[in-house]
Structures are given as C-alpha cells and as structure tokens.
Amino acid sequence: MTDNQVQQLQAAIDGSPLLSPLLERWHEIALPDAWLVAGAIAQTVWNHTFGLPLANGINDIDIVYFEANGLSEEAEADHAARIRTTFSDLPIWIDVKNEARVHLWYEAKFGYPIEPYTSTINAIATFPTTATAVGVRPHNGGLELCAPFGLSDLLGGVVRANKRQITREVYERKVDRWIKVWPELVVVSWE
Numbered sequence: 001m002t003d004n005q006v007q008q009l010q011a012a013i014d015g016s017p018l019l020s021p022l023l024e025r026w027h028e029i030a031l032p033d034a035w036l037v038a039g040a041i042a043q044t045v046w047n048h049t050f051g052l053p054l055a056n057g058i059n060d061i062d063i064v065y066f067e068a069n070g071l072s073e074e075a076e077a078d079h080a081a082r083i084r085t086t087f088s089d090l091p092i093w094i095d096v097k098n099e100a101r102v103h104l105w106y107e108a109k110f111g112y113p114i115e116p117y118t119s120t121i122n123a124i125a126t127f128p129t130t131a132t133a134v135g136v137r138p139h140n141g142g143l144e145l146c147a148p149f150g151l152s153d154l155l156g157g158v159v160r161a162n163k164r165q166i167t168r169e170v171y172e173r174k175v176d177r178w179i180k181v182w183p184e185l186v187v188v189s190w191e
Contacts, residue, residue: 005151009041010143012048013136018055018092019044026138028086031065031079031096033120035135035146038062042132042154046182049157057181060093064135066120071101099123114165121146126165128174130154133162160188 013019019040026036040061047056063083070076080096087094099117107113117123120135127133130149137144153160159178161171168190175187 001145001147001151005155006143006145008155009045009136009145009151012045012054013041013143015048016044016054018058018061018090021090022061022087022094023136023138023143025087029063029065029083031063031067033066035064035120035124035137036061037064037124037135038127038132041134041136042129043182045154046157046185049155050182050184052182055092057178058092060095061090063094063096064099064120064123065096066099066117066123068100070098071104073101076101110167110170121148124148126162128162128166128170130160130162131158156186157182157184158186158188161190 013023019036022036026034040058043056043058044054046052047054047058065079067075076096076098079098080094083096084094099120099122102123103114103116114126117126124133124135124146125148131154133147133149134151134154135146147154149162152158159175161168171190179185179187
C-alpha cells in the first residue's frame with residue numbers, strides 16, 4: 001500500500017456522513033480488537049470514486065471484534081444492542097459480530113464448516129472479495145489499516161473473489177447487487 005492509496009481511502013472515509021462520525025467516537029465501541037470493516041468501507045470508496053453521494057447504496061455498517069471468552073450469542077447481541085443505542089443518531093443499521101464465534105454458526109448458514117478464527121485480522125483475510133477484505137480503526141490521529149490484499153482493487157473499483165472461504169454463489173449474489181448500484185465496477189469473473 002502506498003501513502004497515496006492510504007490518503008485516498010482516508011479522504012473517502014473522512015467525507016462519509018456514516019463512517020466519519022462513527023470513527024470520531026470509536027472509543028465508545030469499547031470492544032476488544034474491534035474494526036470497522038467490509039462493505040460500508042468499499043461502498044463509500046466506490047461512491048467517492050464514481051462521484052456518487054457517499055452514503056449511496058450502503059445498507060449497513062459492519063463492526064467486528066474478537067473476544068474468545070465471550071462466545072455466547074447473547075453476549076454478542078448485548079454488545080450489538082449497546083452499540084446501536086450509542087450510535088442511534090446514525091441513520092443506518094450497525095451489525096456487530098464477534099469473529100471468535102463465527103465458526104459456531106457458519107455451517108448452518110452457508111452449508112460448510114470453517115476453522116475458528118484466531119484474531120480479527122485472520123477473519124478479515126477471509127472476507128468474500130479483495131475489495132471488501134479491509135478494516136480500519138482510529139490510531140494516533142489517523143487510521144490503522146488492515147488490508148490483506150492491499151488497496152488497489154478497492155480504489156480501482158475492481159471486484160475480485162477472495163476464494164479462501166466463499167462459494168461462487170455467494171460471490172455472484174454480491175456482484176449482482178453491487179453492479180446494479182455501481183455499474184462502473186470492474187467485475188472479475190469467478191473463473
């Protein structure tokens with residue numbers, strides 16, 4: 001990742017009416033190894049790149065954390081409810097997931113088991129596309145960045161499958177939705 005790429009990402013996030021206020025109050029998240037991740041970041045960047053309103057097409061914001069000693073569904077739901085209440089001034093659904101417990105429900109939802117994640121960064125590296133496998137959080141007046149595939153696809157409007165964990169069907173469903181909202185995206189086929 002170049003400094004210019006990080007600056008481009010920062011500019012898109014700083015202008016976002018959804019992401020910027022969340023990151024400004026990040027200390028209120030108060031969860032271990034927490035990151036703002038995935039679609040809301042990618043979609044904000046795409047909106048910025050394609051000259052669209054920065055909240056265009058964004059259905060939710062994903063926050064992930066890693067708490068190996070809090071694997072109950074109830075604990076995760078309590079954290080999610082607290083964060084939604086804390087940020088109730090933002091006009092969007094905030095989804096909160098403990099990556100330490102994903103392996104407990106993944107097979108029931110997607111039809112095949114996965115190994116337990118070892119950290120939030122480990123989980124981000126399995127996100128469905130290279131452009132959405134990204135996480136940010138405030139750090140020393142800037143952003144700490146987790147982008148295991150770099151930022152080129154994200155900033156270039158390229159959608160490419162990260163085949164570590166997803167199926168072709170999941171990838172194609174995402175692409176079908178995204179291309180309707182952001183028709184300028186360059187989609188790399190599953191093959």
